[in-house]
Amino acid sequence: MLGARAWLGRVLLLPRAGEETRMAQSPAPIPCQPTTCSSSMGHKDWMDKCVCLLTAFSEHMRRVPVALPEMVHAFSAQQQTLKQIVICGDRQAKDTKALVRCVHSVYIPNKVLILADGDPLSFLSCQLPFLSTLRRLEDQATAYVCENQACSMPITDPCELRKLLHP
Template identity: 55%
Template sequence: DPQGELQGQNVLIVRYSVELTAARFGITVEKVNHLLASARAKMADMRITRPRPHLDTKMLASWNGLMLSAFARVGAVLGDEALLERAKQAGNFLKEHLWDSETQTILRSCCGGEQHELQQMSPSISGFLDDYAFIICGLLDLYEATFQTEWLQWAEELQLRQDLLFWDDQGGGYFCSDPSDSTILLQLKEDQDGAEPSANSVSASNLLRLSHYTGNQEWLQKSQQLLTAFSDRLARVPIALPEMVRALMAQHYTLKQIVICGQRDDSDTAGLLAAVNSLYLPFKVLMLTDGSPESFLCQRLPVLSSMFQLDGVATAHVCQDFTCSLPVTDPQELRRLLLDGATDS
């Protein structure tokens, strides 16, 4: 009580367990629980008569992007459908409430009203770099967890928009806010991964991953230019940018492309995916294709149309540096193949 506000008043605190309290006063545990429940009810009745404390109901696009990544990654690793459903709900929420399809702009935030309805500020605030970067990362993770290409398509769309709004053509990397906004006097590029990763650090990985998903070499070059823009900071204080160091390592080792040819809901496909998700593979992109030339991935990467299933069974192809291993159908064989590759890198 540093302010001395509670002098002479009782301050409720739990010091001992229910069992020790019952023994101290010579009563039963059931009696203690009954007394505590009665006391809580009386306090709740009194609390209702007081003004409610202010509640922060804002929902930030960037934070929801981070949450989306977490649910998608953990759901995929654990095979937890409930977590994957939450990830999909988060993706749908972002697209429905924090994406302006008319202006092709992410909105910074929305908030909950008194009746739990969603409200937008008027005028609405356009998203910053971290909103785009974190959502794109979440969408890529959500694709690798569900293999619903709608998330990959939206990630591609958002990356194009991010490039248009924030990319620095002169020095490389992304500004934190739109350079065309005349109300911002000083344009900054965040160069530290703190409680939240730097949006440029996340973008370096996003660009690399998207270049492998789409075959867009411009994104690979942008990722390299971004790392070059922060090279002095990386060389002097790498501990300040661990997420960007991870992106630099991914550039160095190159990403492993794991392509599963099969139907998403088939058990043999699920077995191969479980083998992949059972391993920690930080430098990889995971794709699922049924070989249809009309699919989003095959249109972006025509080489996928030449990959096939062996004997009608779900088949994995592992590629790196433009070289692919022999196709495998057994989950344990795929796991051994990925482990051997992990030791090489």
């Protein structure tokens, strides 16, 4: 029994609020967050471990279906390309808020939204070095849509961002 937390490599798997009971009933860890982390941080070894977890617990999923939704989500995340949407701008600025609203207005099941405020010493900048290569365009909040380790050209207009997000 894993209890309320489990380790996958160096990633701690924590249940969300209210899931402690479900995890106590089911020894299957919830690998959903590491699949997202592995894609966004480029750690193929994490993805390999997640695939092994999904394979190892496939029989358990048949016997204890209460854990199935999280495993299906993890499998879906593993099968689909993760979209990382990076918005470079001041959190309180109107243009930044407009780009964030635009991202939230489009259903994208496998996305990560990152707000980069330009601080090179921030936690995110230290963990995701590629953020240092993304800049605001002409002092405006700027969005980048990244997939498969490649980012789009900079976008400052919410309508253009919507077109890119919702083809």
